[in-house]
Amino acid sequence: MTDVVKKIGVLGAGQLGRMLALSGVPLDKSFAFYGQSDKEPAAQLGHPFFSSQEANGLAELVAFSDVITYESENTDVALVQKIAQTTPVYPGEKSLYMSQHRGREKGLFDQLEIPCAPYQIVDSLESLKIAAEEVGLPAVLKTTTEGYDGKGQFVLKETSQIEQAWSEVGGRELILEGFIDFQRELSIIAVRNANNEHVYYPLVQNVHHDGILRYTIAPARQISDVLQKEAESYMQRLLDELDHVGVLTLELFETLDGLIVNEMAPRVHNSGHWTQDGAVTDQFENHIRAITGMPLGDTSPCQPIAAMINIIGETGPVEKID
Numbered sequence: 001m002t003d004v005v006k007k008i009g010v011l012g013a014g015q016l017g018r019m020l021a022l023s024g025v026p027l028d029k030s031f032a033f034y035g036q037s038d039k040e041p042a043a044q045l046g047h048p049f050f051s052s053q054e055a056n057g058l059a060e061l062v063a064f065s066d067v068i069t070y071e072s073e074n075t076d077v078a079l080v081q082k083i084a085q086t087t088p089v090y091p092g093e094k095s096l097y098m099s100q101h102r103g104r105e106k107g108l109f110d111q112l113e114i115p116c117a118p119y120q121i122v123d124s125l126e127s128l129k130i131a132a133e134e135v136g137l138p139a140v141l142k143t144t145t146e147g148y149d150g151k152g153q154f155v156l157k158e159t160s161q162i163e164q165a166w167s168e169v170g171g172r173e174l175i176l177e178g179f180i181d182f183q184r185e186l187s188i189i190a191v192r193n194a195n196n197e198h199v200y201y202p203l204v205q206n207v208h209h210d211g212i213l214r215y216t217i218a219p220a221r222q223i224s225d226v227l228q229k230e231a232e233s234y235m236q237r238l239l240d241e242l243d244h245v246g247v248l249t250l251e252l253f254e255t256l257d258g259l260i261v262n263e264m265a266p267r268v269h270n271s272g273h274w275t276q277d278g279a280v281t282d283q284f285e286n287h288i289r290a291i292t293g294m295p296l297g298d299t300s301p302c303q304p305i306a307a308m309i310n311i312i313g314e315t316g317p318v319e320k321i322d
Helices: 015-027 041-045 057-064 077-084 093-099 102-111 125-135 159-169 225-242 283-291
Strands: 007-011 030-035 049-051 067-070 119-122 139-143 153-156 174-178 184-192 198-200 204-209 212-218 246-255 258-265 306-309
Touching (some): 007 015, 015 041, 015 283, 030 041, 077 093, 093 225, 093 258, 102 119, 102 174, 102 258, 119 125, 125 139, 125 159, 125 174, 139 159, 153 159, 184 283, 198 225, 225 246, 246 283
Parallel strands (some): 007 030, 007 067, 030 049
Antiparallel strands (some): 139 153, 139 174, 184 198, 184 246, 204 212, 212 306, 246 258
16 A cells, blocks of 8 residues: 555544544545534535435445545444455454454453453353452443443442442443552553554543543653553554554553553544644544555654643534524
């Protein structure tokens, strides 16, 4: 793959797709989006939009595109496999498949000797009781698939709550993860292209409230070279094992003994939005560079410190919008 790749199809038309296009147009790339509504954020940019509600929408996206990427780790793996028969899709299906199931993801961490919280997969009230004994309490009970921003979770503090926890989030496969005594939450963003070139952004500090990222400080203060290299080492193992092309995000806990991995996301990430004004090359441009075969850009901060504040809003009734 060379930089003759010009046309990029995006599965999704939300804010991440919009940011990809805004960073990609200066690189002489053109975009098309595949989504549910032409009212979505990326669909307002004037690029071609193909509706997932139309029978030929996907075929039109594929016909337009030299390469295809996606906004969300919840993208249908079967859909990506189908597209990949004729058009390259990055990141590849393995990255998507692993990140869609917390059990598979934790198994991958174990395989690559990347430390993560103790865990057990549970699928019944009885198995939850056993897992609570083996993992220990307190712990967090989560759905193995989907769920984000704290949704589909129950904080289990004592055995008397087990039946309540199963009642609220059970009835499906779950994962029980032990609590980690951490000092702060961090994340690192890496980029890899098909030529096996890797670049890493500095570790950043994330502050969550009610399971939602509220703000990011970049770079994180008082990060040693040893800690940065530890995070990069975990990232390189994942990038190489997955043959990942594009941006990969890893969320971590900093503890007194080092880093514990929480989860990964095979996409541009909200903890990397600071790069738009705070880094030489932002995460969106580097994702585009990676998937189109271009050399990767400089990930160095261009400011002494940057911050991203996540402003959360709610959409009211459409009829009340002027």
